[in-house]
Amino acid sequence: MINRELIRLKVLQLTYAYYQNNGKSIESAEKELFVSMSKAYDLYLTLLALIVAIHKEGERRYEIESGRALREGLPPVNNRFVENRFAHQLANNATLMSFLDDQSHRWDNDDEFVKKIYTLIATSEMYEKYITGPDSYDNDKEFWRMAYKTFIVDNDDLDEVLESKNIYWNDDKATVDTFVMKTIRRFSADSDDEYKLLPEYDNEEDDKEFARKLFRNTLLHAQEYQAYMTESVQNWDISRFAYMDIIIMQIAIAEMLTFPSIPVNITISIYVDLAKLYSTSKSWKFVNGLLDNIAHKLVEEHKMLKQVK
Numbered sequence: 001m002i003n004r005e006l007i008r009l010k011v012l013q014l015t016y017a018y019y020q021n022n023g024k025s026i027e028s029a030e031k032e033l034f035v036s037m038s039k040a041y042d043l044y045l046t047l048l049a050l051i052v053a054i055h056k057e058g059e060r061r062y063e064i065e066s067g068r069a070l071r072e073g074l075p076p077v078n079n080r081f082v083e084n085r086f087a088h089q090l091a092n093n094a095t096l097m098s099f100l101d102d103q104s105h106r107w108d109n110d111d112e113f114v115k116k117i118y119t120l121i122a123t124s125e126m127y128e129k130y131i132t133g134p135d136s137y138d139n140d141k142e143f144w145r146m147a148y149k150t151f152i153v154d155n156d157d158l159d160e161v162l163e164s165k166n167i168y169w170n171d172d173k174a175t176v177d178t179f180v181m182k183t184i185r186r187f188s189a190d191s192d193d194e195y196k197l198l199p200e201y202d203n204e205e206d207d208k209e210f211a212r213k214l215f216r217n218t219l220l221h222a223q224e225y226q227a228y229m230t231e232s233v234q235n236w237d238i239s240r241f242a243y244m245d246i247i248i249m250q251i252a253i254a255e256m257l258t259f260p261s262i263p264v265n266i267t268i269s270i271y272v273d274l275a276k277l278y279s280t281s282k283s284w285k286f287v288n289g290l291l292d293n294i295a296h297k298l299v300e301e302h303k304m305l306k307q308v309k
Contacts, residue, residue, distance in 0.1 A: 053107035055087040080131040
């Protein structure tokens with residue numbers, strides 16, 4: 001699950017944190033980087049666990065409403081939501097159950113938020129169409145895919161809850177959301193309790209080495225990389241650059257010089273996107289132009305062997 005996109009974001013977060021915490025050693029900062037990467041996987045499991053928590057809240061409400069219907073002689077309460085087969089698969093998944101064995105990973109302490117998001121779902125037109133529509137496993141799974149996309153992907157209340165759990169999770173969430181959606185799509189009617197969720201790493205050794213080299217070179221060669229920035233902008237002091245722009249370009253230069261197999265245009269495009277997300281509204285154009293100038297200069301000076309397209 002932890003891919004290069006998420007690793008680059010983690011390197012950006014921890015490089016920024018490194019400069020905010022003067023006196024921290026590179027070794028301790030690197031350790032924090034890997035802990036942060038592991039926490040991103042915890043976020044993936046935590047968001048899957050949120051689906052289970054919402055479903056359990058639905059079961060609690062169903063029991064209350066069914067008891068009232070029985071006492072008052074009302075028609076039986078629709079049980080389509082509580083019988084959702086995908087939600088039951090997720091609730092019984094061995095990997096997720098093991099994760100939830102740790103009390104700190106459960107949503108029990110955030111029951112007011114869970115109740116609120118359940119209410120949003122249960123009062124929606126989507127919910128009504130689902131519980132009155134055709135009964136099939138595919139519809140069960142599609143309901144949760146759409147509910148997640150509609151009510152969980154962009155949810156300010158959830159952002160507040162996640163920030164209280166981990167300072168980096170809100171930045172991670174957009175990327176992790178894509179993995180949650182992918183996981184929902186991968187389930188099938190015959191997925192059993194041992195069904196494998198996405199692994200923490202596709203290739204742990206390679207991914208950790210990529211993170212380590214990118215992070216260390218960003219920090220160890222900071223002055224050299226910042227000199228390239230200064231040389232590429234005439235009559236412009238680097239102190240006038242947006243602080244986040246400097247960090248983003250520093251990491252981009254580290255990647256260009258450290259990983260010969262990654263095309264320059266790909267690297268520039270990736271860090272321009274990060275500038276769009278984490279710096280000023282005009283930063284991406286500045287970062288794009290300066291990185292392009294630096295890349296051409298590195299090629300001309302034979303400091304970088306790959307070409308700039």
